[in-house]
Amino acid sequence: MKRIFRLAFLVIVSCASVAAQDRLLTIDDIFSIDPRVRINFGGVPTRLRWTADGRAFRQVLNGKPVRTDAITGQSNASFDTDRLAAALASTAGLSSDQARRLAISPDVVYSEKEDALVINNANDLWYYSITAGTLRRLTNDKDDELEAAFSPDGKFVSFVRGNNLFVVDTAKGGEKQLTRDGGEKIFNGYLDWVYEEELYGRGDKRGYWWSPDSRYIAFLRLDESPVPKFVIPNDVVIDQVVENADYPQAGDPNPLVRLGIADVTKTSIIPNPGRIPKVGEKLPANVLRFGDVVKFVDLAKYKPEDLLIVRVTWSPDSRNVVYQAQNREQTYLDLNAAGLDGKSRPLFTETSPAWVGVNDNGTYLKDGTFVWQSERDGWNHLYHYSADGKTIIKRLTGGKWEVRTVYGIDPANQWVYFAGTRDSHIAENIYRVRVADGAIERLTQSEGSHSASFNSTFTHFVDSWSDVSTPTQARLYRSDGQLERVLNENRVDALKQFRLSSPEFMKVKTRDGFEMEAMMIKPPDFDPAKKYPVLEFTYAGPHAPQVANRWGGSRYMWHQMMAQKGYIIWICDNRTASGKGMESTWPVYKNFGPYELQDHEAGVAYLKTLPYIDGDRIGIWGWSFGGFMTSYALTHSSVYKMGMSGGTVADWRLYDSIYTERYMQTPQNNPQGYEKSSILKAAGNLSGRLLLIHGQTDDNVHLQNTTQFAYELQKAGKQFDLMLYPTARHGLTNPAQIKHWYSMMTDYVMKNL
Numbered sequence: 159m160k161r162i163f164r165l166a167f168l169v170i171v172s173c174a175s176v177a178a179q180d181r182l183l184t185i186d187d188i189f190s191i192d193p194r195v196r197i198n199f200g201g202v203p204t205r206l207r208w209t210a211d212g213r214a215f216r217q218v219l220n221g222k223p224v225r226t227d228a229i230t231g232q233s234n235a236s237f238d239t240d241r242l243a244a245a246l247a248s249t250a251g252l253s254s255d256q257a258r259r260l261a262i263s264p265d266v267v268y269s270e271k272e273d274a275l276v277i278n279n280a281n282d283l284w285y286y287s288i289t290a291g292t293l294r295r296l297t298n299d300k301d302d303e304l305e306a307a308f309s310p311d312g313k314f315v316s317f318v319r320g321n322n323l324f325v326v327d328t329a330k331g332g333e334k335q336l337t338r339d340g341g342e343k344i345f346n347g348y349l350d351w352v353y354e355e356e357l358y359g360r361g362d363k364r365g366y367w368w369s370p371d372s373r374y375i376a377f378l379r380l381d382e383s384p385v386p387k388f389v390i391p392n393d394v395v396i397d398q399v400v401e402n403a404d405y406p407q408a409g410d411p412n413p414l415v416r417l418g419i420a421d422v423t424k425t426s427i428i429p430n431p432g433r434i435p436k437v438g439e440k441l442p443a444n445v446l447r448f449g450d451v452v453k454f455v456d457l458a459k460y461k462p463e464d465l466l467i468v469r470v471t472w473s474p475d476s477r478n479v480v481y482q483a484q485n486r487e488q489t490y491l492d493l494n495a496a497g498l499d500g501k502s503r504p505l506f507t508e509t510s511p512a513w514v515g516v517n518d519n520g521t522y523l524k525d526g527t528f529v530w531q532s533e534r535d536g537w538n539h540l541y542h543y544s545a546d547g548k549t550i551i552k553r554l555t556g557g558k559w560e561v562r563t564v565y566g567i568d569p570a571n572q573w574v575y576f577a578g579t580r581d582s583h584i585a586e587n588i589y590r591v592r593v594a595d596g597a598i599e600r601l602t603q604s605e606g607s608h609s610a611s612f613n614s615t616f617t618h619f620v621d622s623w624s625d626v627s628t629p630t631q632a633r634l635y636r637s638d639g640q641l642e643r644v645l646n647e648n649r650v651d652a653l654k655q656f657r658l659s660s661p662e663f664m665k666v667k668t669r670d671g672f673e674m675e676a677m678m679i680k681p682p683d684f685d686p687a688k689k690y691p692v693l694e695f696t697y698a699g700p701h702a703p704q705v706a707n708r709w710g711g712s713r714y715m716w717h718q719m720m721a722q723k724g725y726i727i728w729i730c731d732n733r734t735a736s737g738k739g740m741e742s743t744w745p746v747y748k749n750f751g752p753y754e755l756q757d758h759e760a761g762v763a764y765l766k767t768l769p770y771i772d773g774d775r776i777g778i779w780g781w782s783f784g785g786f787m788t789s790y791a792l793t794h795s796s797v798y799k800m801g802m803s804g805g806t807v808a809d810w811r812l813y814d815s816i817y818t819e820r821y822m823q824t825p826q827n828n829p830q831g832y833e834k835s836s837i838l839k840a841a842g843n844l845s846g847r848l849l850l851i852h853g854q855t856d857d858n859v860h861l862q863n864t865t866q867f868a869y870e871l872q873k874a875g876k877q878f879d880l881m882l883y884p885t886a887r888h889g890l891t892n893p894a895q896i897k898h899w900y901s902m903m904t905d906y907v908m909k910n911l
Contacts, residue, residue: 183656201649222239272288283326336422349365356817385406390857406815409815414465417481418454506548517532562579588600609622626661674736681726694761696729702783730758799847
């Protein structure tokens, strides 16, 4: 009897398991605005920051900041948040609830020694000494204080107010204004839109850098005066809100850039005329700057209208500001060093057959030599340079693979740690190379994609790993690749409930034998005897691969849902998007569109050789550059039955100068290339059903692109579909709009493909 009971129990459990795995995805599973309905398929990835001493992590547990020992996992409070809350309530006049929320806020800024905090409360800065438990107000002004940062020694806090750069002494108080001419047109230490978006990275607005000895601040001064304004209206309110944004389109004047060095130990005794009512409004910028404690770097060898400063750092001895300069079409890159007197000297120049890409700053060794990333041979690799930049001591890496991210140099053992594609073009691993002899060691071994966060002493790193079917997990490794402990397996049991397909990675050859990376998701009930329609996803932009053995988030889950509905999902990276070295991108130089399309057509031709593909039912979709590629394909080819084009660049003369001119030069110097790449000119050739999607307040790819394309389609008598998302920028963030977007695309595919 017991045996029969056990057998029955096993049968019931087995059936329940199969039933659980047969569950099919719905839009609400992935995108519901109700968190009780929406399934968190990505789990809860670990978010850790190393402490300055390299021994522990800073994180938030149970709503409070803690310091967690990296080896043992033992957690203790980072500081007494109750003590800080009490100080905020008594000194800053906050309610107890407000004080508690601010005391545990993740937005506080730590000093380098982590013995003090800067807190922004009601647009003013407050300094809290963790060791003494004292709170002091640093600023008292109606204007915002932006990009606050401690000096390396913790004695000053720097910030930008009114586009001017300030410092305040944390012990004595008292502001010191370092620049005087900031305003609507002049940005001191604060990046404008195009510098942030295309050079320093989205979300990074800080345009200043402390010297290691805490005496100086190098900063960019951006003059927006020549830059055209672009109007972005928000129509969802009764009184329309209008943004007037500085936005240089291709060929327009860029902001004029200068590089300043401010001495924070000096104080100007000359009053700021800009603070005198009416008088300051009439004075030119050079008079307003009178009395600044700033020395500007001599940039006389460059034409102001043809200069970009793309990276800035300090030499370890604080004697030189090392900066990278390019012309606006980015056909060269100069590495220069400027002394504290502003005199500049060249170190070396990078060139290429097309454009020169921007990597990060060099990484210094104790002896003043540095490791530099260069794509000079068509692949990004590491070179060891002499301190004066005149001699390559040794090439450290080489081959038909690329270094992607340099994490730093272990000063004790002189290993350079980096992520790269040495063993796979679709999955980065962590490596180290020895400066002395160029010996390379692979530190991460599991299949899938890895990224690392090293501690300050380079004894350990946190490895964030995922593969195409597994959300991101975290493990702690020693610097030699030995596992220390598992930090977060991030198991998502919900994934086991659904009938998901295992993506297949493959390679497809182009007309000349280049191997494109591709990924296919088949329906979970795939029958090779049937014919299936195909939905292709693309981005296609230079060096922006989409085929990767890593977790793909909600878009991946939507693709799985569409596979469950009977569509084969296809992602194939055209050569110029492949990430296989800079040399793979060069063919697209001065001519967006045709070369990428040929590769996509090669991918479709391969699909049509497969017996289970319905070659008459192939669709394509993408966003941003992928929106351009989708629209370009439907106006220059007949292989696609339908397309969904989001955030489309309709004509590259409408996109920003720095990105576009890197690849296309200016419209003045390459008019033919811009004509050939424009989908506006080809609207009359639309083939297949097209859905255009755009955010109405997109400040990156403006709605102007889709508006102009729609107008050309209408004039050509071509029918199309259109969806606009009010208040949405280049990426949708409103959960209701995101659900609407993916619901709409689901219906559109099922109706038209």
